[in-house]
Amino acid sequence: ADIRCAQDYEIVAQRTMAEPSYAYVAGGSGRDLTVAANLAAFSQWSMYPRVLRDVKDGHTRVALGTQTFLHPILLAPVAFQKLAHPAGEIDTARAAQAMDSCMVCSTLASCRLEDVAHAAGAHKWFQLYFQTNRSDTLALLARAEAAGFSAIVVTLDASIQVASTRALQAGFRMPADCVAVNVQDASAGQPAQDIELSPGDSRIFQGVMRAAPTWPDLAWLMTQTSLPVWVKGVLHPDDARALQAAGVAGVVVSNHGGRSLDGAPASLTVLPAIRAAVGDDFPLLLDGGIRSGADVFKALALGADAVLVGRLQMYALSVAGALGVAHMIKLLREELEVCMAQAGCATLRDISSEALLRCS
Amino acid sequence: ADIRCAQDYEIVAQRTMAEPSYAYVAGGSGRDLTVAANLAAFSQWSMYPRVLRDVKDGHTRVALGTQTFLHPILLAPVAFQKLAHPAGEIDTARAAQAMDSCMVCSTLASCRLEDVAHAAGAHKWFQLYFQTNRSDTLALLARAEAAGFSAIVVTLDASIQVASTRALQAGFRMPADCVAVNVQDASAGQPAQDIELSPGDSRIFQGVMRAAPTWPDLAWLMTQTSLPVWVKGVLHPDDARALQAAGVAGVVVSNHGGRSLDGAPASLTVLPAIRAAVGDDFPLLLDGGIRSGADVFKALALGADAVLVGRLQMYALSVAGALGVAHMIKLLREELEVCMAQAGCATLRDISSEALLRCS
Amino acid sequence: ADIRCAQDYEIVAQRTMAEPSYAYVAGGSGRDLTVAANLAAFSQWSMYPRVLRDVKDGHTRVALGTQTFLHPILLAPVAFQKLAHPAGEIDTARAAQAMDSCMVCSTLASCRLEDVAHAAGAHKWFQLYFQTNRSDTLALLARAEAAGFSAIVVTLDASIQVASTRALQAGFRMPADCVAVNVQDASAGQPAQDIELSPGDSRIFQGVMRAAPTWPDLAWLMTQTSLPVWVKGVLHPDDARALQAAGVAGVVVSNHGGRSLDGAPASLTVLPAIRAAVGDDFPLLLDGGIRSGADVFKALALGADAVLVGRLQMYALSVAGALGVAHMIKLLREELEVCMAQAGCATLRDISSEALLRCS
Amino acid sequence: ADIRCAQDYEIVAQRTMAEPSYAYVAGGSGRDLTVAANLAAFSQWSMYPRVLRDVKDGHTRVALGTQTFLHPILLAPVAFQKLAHPAGEIDTARAAQAMDSCMVCSTLASCRLEDVAHAAGAHKWFQLYFQTNRSDTLALLARAEAAGFSAIVVTLDASIQVASTRALQAGFRMPADCVAVNVQDASAGQPAQDIELSPGDSRIFQGVMRAAPTWPDLAWLMTQTSLPVWVKGVLHPDDARALQAAGVAGVVVSNHGGRSLDGAPASLTVLPAIRAAVGDDFPLLLDGGIRSGADVFKALALGADAVLVGRLQMYALSVAGALGVAHMIKLLREELEVCMAQAGCATLRDISSEALLRCS
Numbered sequence A, B, C, D: 001a002d003i004r005c006a007q008d009y010e011i012v013a014q015r016t017m018a019e020p021s022y023a024y025v026a027g028g029s030g031r032d033l034t035v036a037a038n039l040a041a042f043s044q045w046s047m048y049p050r051v052l053r054d055v056k057d058g059h060t061r062v063a064l065g066t067q068t069f070l071h072p073i074l075l076a077p078v079a080f081q082k083l084a085h086p087a088g089e090i091d092t093a094r095a096a097q098a099m100d101s102c103m104v105c106s107t108l109a110s111c112r113l114e115d116v117a118h119a120a121g122a123h124k125w126f127q128l129y130f131q132t133n134r135s136d137t138l139a140l141l142a143r144a145e146a147a148g149f150s151a152i153v154v155t156l157d158a159s160i161q162v163a164s165t166r167a168l169q170a171g172f173r174m175p176a177d178c179v180a181v182n183v184q185d186a187s188a189g190q191p192a193q194d195i196e197l198s199p200g201d202s203r204i205f206q207g208v209m210r211a212a213p214t215w216p217d218l219a220w221l222m223t224q225t226s227l228p229v230w231v232k233g234v235l236h237p238d239d240a241r242a243l244q245a246a247g248v249a250g251v252v253v254s255n256h257g258g259r260s261l262d263g264a265p266a267s268l269t270v271l272p273a274i275r276a277a278v279g280d281d282f283p284l285l286l287d288g289g290i291r292s293g294a295d296v297f298k299a300l301a302l303g304a305d306a307v308l309v310g311r312l313q314m315y316a317l318s319v320a321g322a323l324g325v326a327h328m329i330k331l332l333r334e335e336l337e338v339c340m341a342q343a344g345c346a347t348l349r350d351i352s353s354e355a356l357l358r359c360s
């Protein structure tokens, strides 16, 4: 009843979630500079309404690689969803199915990936973190393929995790029942941080980063699967171009929702240069700061083929489980359609940067 | 006594109107982004004072089409004026007559349009919303012509109405005695929203927008009346040029006071490009954010021939009925004259963009 | 004791003056937009410190026309100084003498101009408002010449006075003992505002502005005196150039401290274009927003030969009479010298725009 | 425990230091404009994360002149450290040794410079203020050389000290036990301010500045020592180039942490132009506003070879003595390494301006 637009889930969740959990989800790394930048980037653009355009045959269909989606709103990989709701990723998967969305299941899901795949609909992708050992990585990949996920999204911007000041200040600790059940050693879901160092070694360079994936690792991975491999966490045009050359299926322009390098640019800010770098036809997704259909519209206008939604997903899940997530997607889609109708865009193809005006 | 300038009516109304009603009038669609942009756009310009210029023969006369006005301040179409005052649009019409202003009566007026026409003075225009059925549209048009309105203003930016968050939060509901008495079915004043949809249809594209007017509808309308037809709700230069080519009498650069697409640019921001697109002689009005004579001055300097005032009208009406509206127009006009005198402009023609300096 | 820099007089005066009086002095016309712009303009520039420069022979001397001043800080014409202190303009004149400053005595002084001249030192100028009748203007001029004022400053930006919202809200009324004693009819110090109008006439164009001076009036004035005639209240480069061509001694770039046209640009903002318009050698003063020696430095760097100080003068006068004003000038001068020393400028000539860096 | 990043020492110190002492350390000259600018300058840049780069062999080594440092974080000269901790500069020196940092000991240290040198490690530099008499300057130089300092840093931006409004308002007075023990007359640590003046003389030009060093003084100084001579307090590219031509070892781009000329530009703002002026190979340090490893990264990207840390040093010292300072350096270094790893920079050489994106 209090929910009139997708973003209202954020407001309601702030009231209904335990404060430390909300802080954990809402916060970014460090001082939340990139979190704030992600949001501010959208408000720098306004949209041109157009008059008298015929949009009676309008729709929001989009093709990503070989798959076609009824709308361009995907669910970003978000770890540990039991934090928001006892049913965790299962409920999110159900919502994705109901609303024709594509769920991207995280390596660090708190439900078994097979169960998530089972609950999800036609579209389901698996987000992969490189594991310290290639065998562990292969094992995950094999399970994801077997479970029916139709694409792999390799996240590359999370080799180092800097804790969220906000979450720490709120006293957040991951609850005991919220575990990365799909990885060998739950705490090893992310690159190990306590490698033995020689004197003079850096805890960062020779420690945390020793196991971080490099270009040969990606090349190897692509030989191990026939599924399309997307890469998530790209902000520099040169990286996007190099990944395109390496043959990935597409790229997710993302700064991990401001949870990786605090001080990284907003994903929307770098999107136009990346689109220019890879050309018109290379698949590009964007996430980071999407809170409304107008945000989706702007991301598409500036070069994205579709978007992923991170936090809104967790907020809606915590407020009303599968129903909440489904409702949130529905609202977001309808908000997008309202913008399209007013901007005179009957299809996503009609949304170009000419629909926007920089306002500051 | 508390009223020293036109904008003071806003302050006083905020104290005297019922809070939900004030919120309804003041609010825009969604999060009021465009409402705020409209106001901010004016503060980005400063005006050059000039010395020793002779303005003893100064005046504010302006011709719009074949009509001549003593000053360039019109009353924008504002629906449901009984919300502000029991006499509703009648009092506004009286004020317009007393102050040589032109009232633009809304399709959604809460008084009979014939009564409004009767109370208004020499200058009265009728704002038309396309009705779902052409016959209903024609009926309205015939009544407006018969009642003596001398121009038709077709509003094209309100095919979709997104509710105002502010009004909803304040618990606003339209009072029972405040009804769009001039349309067949009061609730049908705006495009129907509950059309039956086929599975897979979009509530927006195949629903709300099915009845939205398109270019052929406008062409048809222009064949149905000999009155000049203005179009209100234009923000894109290409639309303005196309409308000019289609033969409309003039265009109102407007975002519906921020009540239509939240996230649309400020009307003042797009005005210069629109003036450039249509050339020097095509009639252009502007509304959105006019709160002072300085705002009128800036709008004229940036390309408008005259302006319309929306909210100020409702505020003054609620504070003091016809007298309030008349006083507000008088103040606004005198504020404009003070700016002109100090800027050394004896006539509206002297107000050009060289009178302004961009200050941020 | 609480006064550590010139601007501290503002803070202390705010505590010690009656609130309505402070509001009257501090306020500008309308909503104080130009008052705020004047201050903000200075903060947009930073100053380059330079190392190892020899400034042992430094000084702040400056020639304005045929007169030489020990420093470039003049006292702007400020009316009704009895509002701040019982001794009024007499005390200000004494301070000017003590601190080698030049007092510019207002037409609307609350002390007899002969007494002010007597108390002032070597440098004293008279600020002239055109009176409704030329004979009254001539009478004032004759008295000023006889009293020994050595230049006339004609203020041209005050034909219309818009009341200060801030002063009105604070309930300010001019005290009975605070009268413009030098003009025929005290209330006629400014252009009459209650001229009889014909129907259809504008209270502004055919009323207030009927008696406003125009170019021929200035030409006439210059034939009536052998004193140098400065013009105060210029913001547009074209006006500055025209005045230069008309043979005035110099120009004061000023918006009357934001007390004339609310919405006029900051005086500092337009200064560089005016300097460019009149060339390097034409005398230019600036006022509006000077609160510190750094502000003086920036004004000189951007093209002024010297500055005038308005409000600080009244604040210091109210806090400590002649001593306060003298102390304020001393602080301001020393603050300027500190900036010069750190910027490696031994003389005012060394202060150019290369000493500044635009910081926003 | 409350300390999660280097900047947390600022927050904790604000709670634990006596308020006047904190105000003295935190404040700048005048109204803290330059203090604020220093901080704001860093937030105008964001950093590009890069994917898949191999940084396993990463390190932070840097050569400055003939010395090699394990990381680019030096301790800026900060006077009177007993204000923060009873052990004063001794503890800071110990921390520098433990963390392989270079301490720059101030002329105005509150501990004997020989004791500081003894506690410091391999890297220790001495910051020199020119004394009023050359003999005093020589005496300091001789002691510094004898004590084993390996470079001299001449600070040139402090000929005039304007008191901090903030410190004065907080009622700060230097405690009696906090004395500049290394200079002849403790109060003469800075240029004398009470020289006898002739009438008409300026207290600034002919007073304070009479003893200020000029180019010949620097030339003389360089003949008196075989140690490398750095100059600290440079903000203008022309000064940097002239110093380079004069043969100094390197330059510290600095505005004295905003404690010298209030209104000077941020050091980071001018850094790129200075780097361009002196070419790629001339040693440049920067200080002013460094609060995190990201700040260090940005300074290096914009042209610095290394940075100095001022206030953070005092904050950490006050919170936990030598341990605090050591921990602060460790955190800062690791924060830098985290940025480098995420930006794909294995060495400081890899950090170029292409790693940054201007975000406002």
Ligand SMILES: Cc1cc2nc3c(=O)[nH]c(=O)nc-3n(C[C@H](O)[C@H](O)[C@H](O)COP(=O)(O)O)c2cc1C
Binding pocket: A024, A025, A026, A038, A076, A077, A078, A079, A106, A107, A108, A127, A155, A232, A254, A255, A256, A257, A258, A259, A287, A288, A289, A290, A308, A309, A310, A311, A312, A314
């Ligand atoms: C609580 C939380 C957990 C996340 N976990 C993952 C993850 O496991 N894998 C991943 O690639 N991204 C993860 N992300 C990042 C999201 O996929 C996405 O990039 C980001 O949330 C988008 O920004 P938004 O939250 O503003 O929509 C997580 C984000 C949040 C908020």
Ligand SMILES: Cc1cc2nc3c(=O)[nH]c(=O)nc-3n(C[C@H](O)[C@H](O)[C@H](O)COP(=O)(O)O)c2cc1C
Binding pocket: B024, B025, B026, B038, B076, B077, B078, B079, B106, B107, B108, B127, B155, B232, B254, B255, B256, B257, B258, B259, B287, B288, B289, B290, B308, B309, B310, B311, B312, B314
């Ligand atoms: C309460 C209210 C009702 C309105 N009703 C109508 C309407 O019926 N038809 C129309 O064309 N515009 C309508 N508008 C928009 C105004 O005509 C005008 O575009 C807008 O108010 C201008 O902005 P301003 O309020 O800042 O002056 C309405 C505006 C308000 C505030």
Ligand SMILES: Cc1cc2nc3c(=O)[nH]c(=O)nc-3n(C[C@H](O)[C@H](O)[C@H](O)COP(=O)(O)O)c2cc1C
Binding pocket: C024, C025, C026, C038, C076, C077, C078, C079, C106, C107, C108, C127, C155, C232, C254, C255, C256, C257, C258, C259, C287, C288, C289, C290, C308, C309, C310, C311, C312, C314
């Ligand atoms: C209280 C007050 C009275 C003033 N009276 C006059 C006046 O009589 N004549 C005039 O030319 N300017 C007058 N001014 C304007 C000043 O000369 C000057 O332009 C202005 O104060 C400069 O701005 P500042 O106050 O920020 O220094 C007055 C200003 C103030 C604040």
Ligand SMILES: Cc1cc2nc3c(=O)[nH]c(=O)nc-3n(C[C@H](O)[C@H](O)[C@H](O)COP(=O)(O)O)c2cc1C
Binding pocket: D024, D025, D026, D038, D076, D077, D078, D079, D106, D107, D108, D127, D155, D232, D254, D255, D256, D257, D258, D259, D287, D288, D289, D290, D308, D309, D310, D311, D312, D314
């Ligand atoms: C309390 C304090 C004392 C200082 N004393 C000196 C000094 O004696 N000599 C000097 O060259 N710089 C001195 N500085 C300036 C620092 O060396 C350095 O330039 C500045 O602190 C850098 O800015 P930051 O504090 O933002 O890091 C001092 C700074 C502070 C805060």
